[in-house]
Amino acid sequence: MQFLEKTKKSIFSLFILILLILSFFVFKFALDKEKVYSPKITDEQIFTDFEVEDLIDGRKINFSKVLFGKNFYLINIWSSWCEPCKDESDKLLELKKETSIMMVGINYKDKKKNALNFLKLYGDPFDQIFIDKQGTISINFGAYGVPETFLINDHNKVLKKYIGPLNDEDVFEIKKITNN
Amino acid sequence: MIISQLGHYSLIFGLLTSILIFFNSSIQIKKNDAIISDKTTGLIGFQFFFVFISFISLIYSFLISDFSNETVYNNSHTTKPLFYKITGTWGNHEGSLLLWLLVLTGVLLGFIFKSKNEPKKYRLLTTIFHQIIVIGFFVFVLKTSNPFNEIFPVQTEGLGLNPILQDPALGIHPPILYLGYVGTSIIFSAALASMMSNYVNKIWAKNIKFWILFSWIFLTGGILLGSIWAYYELGWGGFWFWDPVENVSLMPWLSLTALLHCIVTLEKRELLKKWTIVLCIITFALSMVGTFLVRSGILNSVHTFANDPSRGIYILTFLLVLILLSFVIFIIFENKSFTQKSEIFIFSKETAVLINNWFILYFLSVVLIGTIYPIFLDVILDEQISVGPPFYNKLILPFLVPFVIFMSIGPSMKWIKTNFRIGIKSLLVIIFTLILSFITVYYIGEKNILILLLFIGFIYLLLKSLDQLRQKTKNFAQIFSHIGFSLLLISILLNSFLSKEIIKNIQVGESFFLKNEKIIFKKIAIEKEKNYESIIGFFEILDEKNKTINLQPEIRIYNEPDMATSEASIKTSLFKDRFITINIIKDQNFFNVRYQHKPFMIWVWISTLIIMLGGLFAIFRKNKEVNI
Amino acid sequence: MTRMFLKSKKLLIIKILIIFVLITINFKNFAISSTYSEEQTINITKNLRCLICQGQTIHESNSDFAESMKKYIKSELEDGKTNEEIFSSLVKKYGQWIVYDPGISRNTLLLWSLPLLLFLIGGAIIVKKIFRKI
Structure with missing residues (x-):
């Protein structure tokens, strides 16, 4: 016992x-x-069934129709008031010139005049630009700030997500993925 | 500059004294003297004195804005008001650790003075254990967080203090909190010493109760001040968020509360010896865990300190060493010093205390697991989750009902054995409780059984405690704390159900409604102060009786560092606070206005003060024979 | 005589308890129907964590992200989505971290059960202590 x-x-x-x-x-x-949380990429397809408005001509279109017919898409969330967006503009231009990715810009909480000025000043790397006046479209992608960039394949799956401005390594990585 | 140097050397002398005390006490234990020598007492006094000099030099360096000192440079500015220059001393990691050391050495000095009639061996052992903690912290301060580091070349201007810390409540929050938080260290040292010297008995319980009450009162006060600050400074009218940093102060509070009930049982009946010692160890371990979590920057919280991994690893190792040390001592002396033969009967105060401890420790485990579980999950599975209010509410609220009911009947239990008699009076209390609860729940319009049961429990506790005021032999300490506690719970519950708020983006001249009140945005004014510029919004509230209330929320744009804060304007009345904040919206003429009704806020503060008052009664009535 | 009196008092308590139980059971039937309201938005945003200022809820925060999120949730509610649908879609996008309610899943099983387990163990210890025969 x-x-x-x-x-x-x-x-x-x-x-x-x-x-x-x-x-x-x-x-x-x-x-x-790492103590600051940033969301991981999930296996799910991104949500595309919502309407977007074109920055240039104000045409409204369902976003699922935008992502159509190409192998890769790059969605870049930017704004004229965002300082780091200026730094990454030549990276985006480089991708536009050297790859066949479809470049989609999402103009975040901006004024049309300022946005157009910005493109004039720093160059326009985008095939299409849509406006996100309220910031709600970015939430559909799972973004939470500017700039943020998503590389998406033809199945609407997010391959890569870049929070903050793109750098040379990111550009290299994107090129590597899309040239295969 | 010289003063800052003086502080630095004084700190080193403090460390040397610690080592001296450690060896001096160790040698003396073997001697057969009846009392400890004046040399030891003197050394303990000197140790405190050195830390005190150090502390004063740091305050002085802040006062004269000595920017050759790195801590001053990082956390102060010449344009800061005098009060914030002083409070800025402990508004940063290095300075607050110096305050920590000051309290740590201070409580030992206090203990030595207060324990004059206790056994020599016990006092010396307490001193030795305490010196282990003190040395650990001296090395920590000198090695990783020296407040007297110099910078070269000497800067002409400092970086300033974070504006949200420039606040009177937060200015005095750290000293009060630390007296409670660090005060638990002496309980720990004394518990280990009493175990080793076979002194865990009635007399020990009676004497150590003072330190438990001391820590408990200050910790309660510290938490109160922190909540008040969060309420008006963080700008959304909340006072408790289940944020990890808050949980960290709640955990030692819970275990101190359990300990407080235990120590009385030990004092009266020589029971629960082992458990009391375990609680003493747990309490201090929890406050060390808290220090680690807050200082290492491991948490993701609203109020984090600037961090540095080397600090984290140091406290973590030190914490492990202390826990292992107490663990080993506990195992060795477990069978030697605890002999208890008394029996516990079901209907007795002893059982009530056990049930109290059972529930409090459950609440403690909820808070502890909720706080550290995400860290474990992140490390082991690389999955990130947030554990917030829903978790705590779900696990704590249902258990509060039986807890407060036991809390209501516990005090009327007698030691050893109680004979139950249900009088007509207790029946009246029950009926009264039910009526009041139904009215309250009907009034707030919440159709949820749990809420009803909570109100029944809380109101029952309140009425029962008030009823005890009529007894011939009353224990004011217990009655006041219990009244305060029930009032606190009732106010929190009412506050969370009756709070109303509205957020509007409006321009000057516009107005909006909340229930029957009209809120008019009158005008905007800009004022310049020494350390900030403020945009003041003038609001007029027309309440249902057409009385006007003026509120002036501000947006302050501080110059050093360049940061904007939103200052709430609050009108307090007995039943509700009116709370308004404004914010600027980017590129627009609109202001974002948040107007809230916060019912019974003043009662949350008052009831906490009543709880503390109960503690004070216990301290000052300790010579009389009282039942808790 | 006194015995009788005691008995009747006990009966009275039992009666009161029965009435009380009946009332509480009836109480449940007043369940509220859920229609979209301002309060519902607040309830949701209070349980979401802001990713910009990571210690705050979306409700408390005034950051750009929080403002957008508030609008997003309003529009989702207007579309007729339920709270659960909104939470689960946000968890898919931002991870479990964004909600303050950890929910019950494989990852959080221990989180919920551990405190309850400790409560049971504590109860067992106390029962053993009191009913221990010497």
């Missing part, structure tokens, strides 16, 4: 000890983890 009590106690102590040490290592690894 005494013996049983003792083994029970030592098993319990051992359990606590293991729990403590396990917690220690979990916390230790947690220290090195």
